[in-house]
Amino acid sequence: MPLRPPTKDDLRDLGESLFLELTDDELDCFVVAANRRADAYETVRSYNPEPRLGGSERRERTSGVRPPAAENPHNAWVSLCHVAGADDGVLTGMEVAIKDNVCVAGVELTCGSHVVEGYVPDVDATLVTRLLEAGADVVGKTNMDDFAMTRTGYSAFGPITHPRDDDYLAGGSSGGSAVVIATGEVDAAIGTDQGGSVRIPAALCGVVGLKPTYGLVPYTGCIGLDHAIDHPGPMGPDVETVARVLSAIAGSNERDLRSPTPVPVEPYHDRLDGDAADLSIGVLQEGFDQPEADEGVLECVRNGLARLEDNGATLEDVSEPMHRDAEDIHTVCTAEGLLDAMIGEGLGHGWKAWYNTSWIEFFGAARRVQADDFPAPLKLSLLVGAYANEAYHSRYYADGMNLVVELTERYDALLEEHDLLAMPTTLETAPEHDPERDQYDRLQEDLVVANTTPFNRTGHPAISVPVGEVDGLPVGLMLVGSRFDDATVLDAAETLESVSETVTSNSSLTDREPV
Known part of the structure; x- marks a missing residue:
């Protein structure tokens, strides 16, 4: 107008x-x-520029349809659709699900929230275009935590329950993506990760989830929380699938002016050799030594590392005390980062890349009339961020971001001595689903304790790989590598996968010495 x-x-x-x-x-x-x-x-x-879809507007498409409850027992899907991929490519024949904060043109995007329910993008996210060009078919949008603000699996459209037991939750915020992989409904899925949202549900549901190096996969056309931490990432039943999807979606974004030179990419699936002989792994002690940790989870992770050692990897205990404070640093920075995104009508300002104007217009109008429908964690973060901004003039935000630089340098120092860092993805198994707890009850207690947030801030690639079970619930081990060395992370994960078998907390390996 x-x-x-x-x-x-x-x-x-x-x-x-x-x-x-x-x-x-x-x-x-x-x-x-x-x-x-x-x-x-x-x-x-x-x-009045027309949106450019990178050629994918010519694909055969059906708009999204919400599946009936009987066909969606874990509440993992928001909508089913079909967008046909190219006839040939590295992903030909693969069916892929897309988390519902990633744009697929002509298919409703909800972010798991009533606030933006009804928004229909007119563009494909860059990574969706790349999936289609690589031959994958997009078959639906997966449910997620309301505006990606929590880790447990609570959407505005109901809880996302665990694929093995409805008495438990899938984890979040990419819970729906993890579930549809675990149940075999798709070959692969896309999640997004702002504090562990790919890796946490992957660990809790027993699938593989990768948070790539920051900037390796374009975020254009995805809805995030804070430009500094937003990562899209592939999820799959095995490492080879995840590596194959990453090969298709990684690469410089011509519409992102922050990166004038191409980011380094590889055919990641061709680098997998399953050989641990030359791997040097630093076992981060602060990733284990936390009071909330479930001993059964720690045992499974130690056993997984022991199997890598048995197959030639070199393990060494390492320490970085600042890891314990990374969650607090992340919390402080996210509050004002989210505030900026909100004031910027869902995208923020100062991002040198393509802006989704249809999303900005829709979100800007919706938040002015439906802000009360935002989830409690988002309201809390906004209020705290606004208070810190007003009363302390963003000093704490600046201090926090400066600490991120120091934290990054400290992890880099460890990674100069080792190929990878290892720790549990989460320190507990999937949380129980208690229908009596409302969002304000849940706000008082984070039901999933994880090691994931530091690496959203620092940008290091990190993957979660299943390594066993505790009381029938999966456990994930997280491997972290140097920035843009995603190939080593994936190769080590494939090695771990190849030497692993389902191990429970009372297995024959429990008499091993702790790593």
């Missing part, structure tokens, strides 16, 4: 919100000047 120039009263009110004491003479001057500047806004509007 055409820009309506601001009135004198508009400018007075806005000035007060910006701590400006404007005189009547100033306001009269600014009204005239603002009217002249309206021409600049009309210039921008006159271009």
Whole structure:
């Protein structure tokens, strides 16, 4: 719509919100000047650029349909659709599910929330275009935690239950993607990871989930929380599938001006050799030594590492005390990062990349009338972020971001001495589903304790691989590598997978010495 120039009263009110004491003479001057500047806004509007879909608009498509409950027993799907991939490619014949905060043109996107229910993107996310060009068929959108704000598996459309037992939850926020892999409904899935949202449900549901190096896979066309931590990542039943999908979706984004040089990519699936002989693994002690840890989980992870050692890997205990504080650093930074994204109508400002204008317009209108429908964790983070911004002028945010630089350097120092770092993905198995607990009850207690958030901040690649079970519930081991060395992370994960078998906490391996 055409820009309506601001009135004198508009400018007075806005000035007060910006701590400006404007005189009547100033306001009269600014009204005239603002009217002249309206021409600049009309210039921008006159271009009205059409969305570019990278060729995928020509694909055969069916719009999304919500499956009946009987066909969606774990509440893992938001909608089913079909977008046909190319006739040949590295992913030909593969059926892929897409987390419901990633745009698929013509298919509703909800972010697991009632606030944006009904939004239909007019573009494919860059990674969706790449999947289709590689031959994959997109077959549906998967359910997720409400606006990706929690780790357990609670969508506005109901809980996402565990694929093995409905008395437990799938984890989040990419819970639906993990479930449809675990149940064999798809060959692979896409999740997004802002604090563990790919790796946590992968660990809890017994599948493989990779958070790639920050910037390796374009986030364009995905809905995130904070540009500094948003990662899309592949999930699959095995490492080879995850590596094959990464090979298709990785690479520089021509619409992201932050990266003027190409990011290094490889045919990751061709690098898998299952040989642990030359691997040097630093076992991060702070990733194990936490009071909330389930001893059965730790035992499974230690046994998995012992199997790698038996097959030639070199293990060494390493320590980084700052790892214990990474969750607090992440919490402080995320509060104001999320606030900026909210003020920026769902995308924020200053991102040198393509902006999804249909999302900005829809979200901007929706949040002004449905903000009360945001989940409690999002409301809390916004309130705390706004308070810290107003009362302390973003000093804590700046301190936190500076600590991220230091934390990154400390992990890098460990990775100069070792190929990988290892630790449990989560320190507990899947949480129980208690229908009596509402979102405010759950707010008082994080039901999943994880080691994942530090590496969203630092950008290191990290993968979760199943290594056993405790009381019938899966356990994941996380391997972390140097930035843009995703190939080593995947190769080590494939090695672990090849030497692993289902191991329970009371297995014959329990008499091993702790790693």
